[in-house]
Amino acid sequence: MKLISSNGWPASKDREAIGVKSFQVPGTTLKLQCAEACAPLLIGFTAEFHKLIEPVDEGKLDDWGYAFRDIRGMTGKLSNHSSGTAIDLNAPKHPLGKVGTFPNEKVPMIRALAKKYGLIWGGDYRNRKDEMHFEIALPPAKVAALIAKLEKQNEGI
Ligand SMILES: [Zn+2]
Structure with a gap:
């Protein structure tokens, strides 16, 4: 049976089967594990989050990517972490279920x-x-197109 996480991306207990690798976030000491096909989006986002929102590499290791598991509290529904298409940043500062953890x-x-x-x-x-x-909100083909568009923009700078 082919497993799929809630955003439609292939999920697996075998990280190699879905191309999950470890990626360094530019400008930080942080590495995140995510699916190679969407890594430029998750890693590019995290680099800008680090610069513009809050640092991601301070204190203990509290940033997570790939993990094969259900959505917390929802048995049988695979979390997007299971497909390597979701990340958690500074988890203890922004706990599940809490609102207003970022300055307005x-x-x-x-x-x-x-x-x-x-x-x-x-x-x-x-x-x-x-x-x-x-988490990634787009299907694989649209992700590839968005990565190509962002790369073009970066070349233009
Ligand atoms: Zn998460």
Whole structure:
């Protein structure tokens, strides 16, 4: 049976089967494990989050990527961490279910960055908020197109 996480990306207990690798976040000492196909988005986002929102490599290791597991509290529904398409940043500062963990004035920038990189922010979940959490919101073909577009923009700078 082919496993799929809630955003439609292939999930597996075998990280190699879905191309999960470790990636260094530029400008930080942090490495995140995520699917290679969407790594430029998750890693590019994290680098900008580090610069514009809050540092991601201070204190203990509290930033997470790939992990094969259900959505917390929802047995049988695979979390997007299971496909290496979701990350949690500064988890203890932004605990699951808590709202307002970021300063109000930073929230528009968080949303703008998430949009730029094709992500959904867990702080915008309709039900239980998850402010540490960011996940790929696009299918693989659209992710590839967005990566190509962002690369072009970067070349233009
Ligand atoms: Zn998460």
